[in-house]
Amino acid sequence: MSDPTTVMSAKPIVLPAPNRGEDLQVRVSAPVTGSDLPVIVLSHGFGWSMNGYAPLADHWAAQGFVVVQPTHLDSRTLGIPHEDPRTPRIWRIRIEDLTRVLDGLDMLEAAVPGLGGRVGRDRIAVAGHSWGSQTASALLGARVLGADGVPGEDMSDPRVGAGVLLAPAGLGDDLTPFAVENLPFLRPSFDTMTTPALIVAGDNDHSHLSTRGPDWSTDPYTFSPGSKSLLTLFGAEHSLGGIPGYEVAETTDESPARVALIQQLSTAFLRSTLLGADAGWKSAVTALEAEANPLGKVESKNR
Template sequence: MGVQRLVAALVTALLAGCGSATAATGGPAPGAPSSPAPARSWPIGVRQLTVDPDGSRPLPVTVWYPASRAGPRDPVGLVGAATAGPVPMFGAPVAAGRFPVVVYSHGLRSLPELHAPLTTRWAAAGFVVVAPTYPRTNLHAPEFTRADVRNQPADGWRLIRHLTRLDTRRDDPLAGHLAVDRIAAAGHSAGGFTTAGMFTSGHSARLRAGIVIAGGGLAGGLAGRPAPLLFVHGGADPIVPESVGRAAYARATGPAAFLSLPGQGHGEYLAPDHPGFPQVLATTTDPPCLLLGVMTVRHIYA
C-alpha cells in the first residue's frame, strides 16, 4: 500500500475528528470529515467487583459506567479529590442502553483509581470502563513481582469472559448494558504492555481495538486478528523510551496511529493540569476515536 493510501486508511479508520496524531509517514495526519462530538455527557456510577475471589489470582475490578442519574455519594472515596473531573457516584443506576467496554490496565505500583481523571471522562463519554487491580504489580501488592506482567494479559481475558457471563445475569445491575461484542483494551506503562499482550494469535473477535500508553510490545502480543491500535507516548519518557513504543507500533498488523507528545515524560500528561492531557483526551473521546473507528457515534448511541 502506498504512503498516501496508508495515511488515508489510517485517517478513515482512526483519526477522523481526533486530536493531532502522527501517521506512518512521521508527519501530521490530515484531518477528515466526521460527526461532531456529542453534546451530552453522562453522570457516572462506580462499583467494585472481584473476579474469581476464591481462585489463585483473585482480581478486584473497579467499574465506571454511564448512569441514568446521580446516586448517593460514595462514602468510601473510591476516586478521591485528585480526579478533577466527573464525580462518580457509588451505586448510581446504570443508564439505559448497551455501552462499549474498555478494559483499562494500570502500570507497576499503581491502582485503577489513580487513573480516574482519564477513565471517568471515558465513562462520561458513554463507555463502561473496567479496571482490574493486578495481584502482583499493584501499589499495595504484598508480593510485588515485576515479571508478573507477562501473566496479566490472561487476567484481562479472564475479566472479559466474566463480563460476558455477567451481562446475562438478570440480578446484576450491569446485565443487558454491556456491549460485550465491542471491547477495547487500554493501559499505561506496564498496563500498555499488558494491552499489547492481549492481542495474541487467535484472540477473540470481541476485542476490537487497543490503546497502548507509554508501553510497548509483549511476547506473543500484537499478533493474530488485525485490530486498530493507538499508541500514545511522551517524547522524553525516561522510563519507557519512545523508541520502545514506536517499535511496537511498527509491529501492528492492522491500522495503527502514533500520538507523540514532545517533551512529555512517562505519564504526567494523564493528569488534567499537565500539558498533553487535552490532546490525549481529545484523541480518545472525540467520536469516532476511542475504539479507533470501531465504534462511531452511531454505534454508541444506537
C-alpha cells in the first residue's frame, strides 16, 4: 500500500434526476494529485447518506481513487415517509442512482475544483455495504427474482470492472417473515454476476432478515460465477468493525484493526482488478495467512 496523499472532498454536487422526485446529491472525494484516477461509486446502507462510510471513502481517496457517494432516497437526511409512493421502488431507484452517477461523471468532474481531466473512465468499481451491497451487485450482474422465480431485468453495467460487497444479503430462500412481507426485492440471483468482486462477510453477522445465520452473507461468493474473492472476518458483526463511520452508535463490534484490514485488502483487490497490480493483492493475502492470530481469512475462485 502506498503512502496516503492529500485528499479533497466536495459536497453536495447535484445531478438532475427529473423522474426521481428529488435530484441526486453526491459527495466526491479525490486525491489532489494524479491523473487517470480510477473511480469507486460507493452505495450506503439503509438510512445513511453521502456523509457516511468515512473510514472507507477517506482511505480509498488517499490511496488514489475518486470516490463518489450518492445519497439514496432512503437516507434519513431526506426524511421521506414510508408511505411515500416511491417506497416500493426505492431498491430499483438506488440502482438507477449508481447508473446516473456513471452517466454524470463529466458533470461531477467539472464540479470539483482541480479534478478536471484527471478521472479515468475505463477503471470503474462499485462498492456497497448492507443494502448498498445489493444495489452495487446489480451493476455487477446480479438480478432480482420475481414472484414466479424468474430473474428480473438485467441492470448490469459494462463500464464497471470490479465490485466490493460488504456484509451483503444472500439468497431469498430463508427469509424471516418480516423480510418476506416487507422486502419482496430481497430475492437475488447471482447466477449472472460475472464481474470480478470481493465479498466481505463477518462470521458473527446474524441478520434479522434471514434465518440462516452468518453464512448467508457469503452467498454472493458461493453462487456467482467468474473471478471472486471472499474475506471472512472472524468475530465481525454487520458493521464489520466500524466501516459506516468513526465511532457511530450502530457499530456493535468496534475494531480499528478489522477496519484497517478491510481498507488494506479492498484497496489491493481493486488495484489488482482495475489496474493489473497483482503483486499487492497476493502479498496482502499471503501476509494475512502468515499471521499467528489472523483477523480473517481469504479464499478465491475463478470459474
